[in-house]
Amino acid sequence: MHTVAVLALDQVIPFDLSAPIDTFNWARLPDGRAPYRVRVCSVTEEVSAGAFTVRAPYGLDALAEADTIVLPGTADPTGPLPPGVAEALRAAAANGTRIASICVGAFLFAATGLLDGQRATTHWVAAGDLAALHPAVTVDPNVLYVDNGQFLTSAGAAAAMDMCLHMIRKDYGSAVAAHAARMSVVPLEREGGQAQFIVHDRPPAPAGTTMEPLLEWLEENAGHDLTLEDIAARAGTSARTLNRRFREQTGTTPLQWLHRARVRTAQHLLENTDHPVERIAVQAGFGSPTAFRDRFKRVVGTSPQAYRRAFRGAPPRETGTGSRETGAGGLEVRVPQQS
The missing domain is CATH 3.40.50.880 (Class I glutamine amidotransferase (GATase) domain)
Known part of the structure; x- marks a missing residue:
């Protein structure tokens, strides 16, 4: 024992x-x-x-x-x-x-x-x-x-x-x-x-800050092909100002936050579906399976397939x-x- x-x-x-x-x-x-x-x-x-x-x-x-x-x-x-x-x-x-x-x-x-x-x-x-x-x-x-x-x-x-x-x-x-x-x-x-x-979980933003509506929008649209300019346009500001305010309130950049949101989506799909990695890459908003595998391994520390094997154990x-x-x-x- x-x-x-x-x-x-x-x-x-x-x-x-x-x-x-x-x-x-x-x-x-x-x-x-x-x-x-x-x-x-x-x-x-x-x-x-x-x-x-x-x-x-x-x-x-x-x-x-x-x-x-x-x-x-x-x-x-x-x-x-x-x-x-x-x-x-x-x-x-x-x-x-x-x-x-x-x-x-x-x-x-x-x-x-x-x-x-x-x-x-x-x-x-x-x-x-x-x-x-x-x-x-x-x-x-x-x-x-x-x-x-x-x-x-x-x-x-x-x-x-x-x-x-x-x-x-x-x-x-x-x-x-x-x-x-x-x-x-x-x-x-x-x-x-x-x-x-x-x-990382979702980077924190104090309730009621100016970033909160934008974070909710990013969470909902993480699967779309978004650029920094797209995010800045949604926020109604310049990319430079957005970067500064975003880092002040969340401790990270808009694109880094978006990447983590996409990885979280991919983790959920890997754990709960049998979808192939190529399909999950598209669903999570990554440009290609190669980009998905690279980003996933950098953030999570393992490959999507290894993650799926580890975290889909028998009940x-x-x-x-x-x-x-x-x-x-x-x-x-x-x-x-x-x-």
């Missing part, structure tokens, strides 16, 4: 702590057995989790026995690591243990030095601080998670579940991961393909409601009484 150790440090973020516990505990093999044993460990007997405290039944020695270690974020991720944590994580890494961080848990991970020279991500709000504090780490704020093989990092909140489902898929295949996703009531795949990383075998390990990895939760 694969052992997952979730390290709860003081001021742990509750969602970061619970997401890997639940996601891994929902996984079931085709015969109904649980493939993961989840253990919550900590440095001290009790740690604060904001509105409540948690008592972890395992100490740092559990890290040495784990196949995977998950590092949830904390309310003060830039603070020093507790004594013994960095050493325990480095020793586990030297033994080949897989280590993954959630949200600002990347700060804790980076503080060990294990991410030096690696590509990583974190919550987009904290990405600049992570890059400044750990310049040896290449921070990418535009992805849901990064998989470097032994080391993984995820962005904020729900991206933790994306990353955990990705690890389940790597460990036990698409059917087991799909079952865990289904039981968690989340999609196995959000928009964006998985290779070494999940690709999970029904195993009934199944059972879950009691105690959520042995975790004890205490909610303070109000006076």
Whole structure:
């Protein structure tokens, strides 16, 4: 059985702590057995989790026995690591243990030095601080998670579940991961393909900005042959002004945004239809199958055919409601009484 150790440090973020516990505990093999044993460990007997405290039944020695270690974020991720944590994580890494961080848990991970020279991500709000504090780490704020093989990092909140489902898929295949996703009531795949990383979702634009109507129009017309001049005409401005305003409000250019929208359309078609690649290239708005394959591989990190093979796994075998390990990895939760 694969052992997952979730390290709860003081001021742990509750969602970061619970997401890997639940996601891994929902996984079931085709015969109904649980493939993961989840253990919550900590440095001290009790740690604060904001509105409540948690008592972890395992100490740092559990890290040495784990196949995977998950590092949830904390309310003060830039603070020093507790004594013994960095050493325990480095020793586990030297033994080949897989280590993954959630949200600002990347700060804790980076503080060990294990991410030096690696590509990583974190919550987009904290990405600049992570890059400044750990310049040896290449921070990418535009992805849901990064998989470097032994080391993984995820962005904020729900991206933790994306990353955990990705690890389940790597460990036990698409059917087991799909079952865990289904039981968690989340999609196995959000928009964006998985290779070494999940690709960009639609670049954000604050609600009510001048770009919002244009973004909706681009989404609806991504399959058409559009030029920058066409987009500028729709916006009622010059191409130069459009580029400047678009980058200010979305962080990218109109054509880059359009390319990503087309790739998202292609991913949906690859996952849900049997259409040949040549037809999908036309439906998604690419000029030719060659241009489609080139752009898809640059954005997603794999070919359209490989993406289709990876993300059209067989549906999970029904195993009934199944059972879950009691105690959520042995975790004890205490909610303070109000006076």
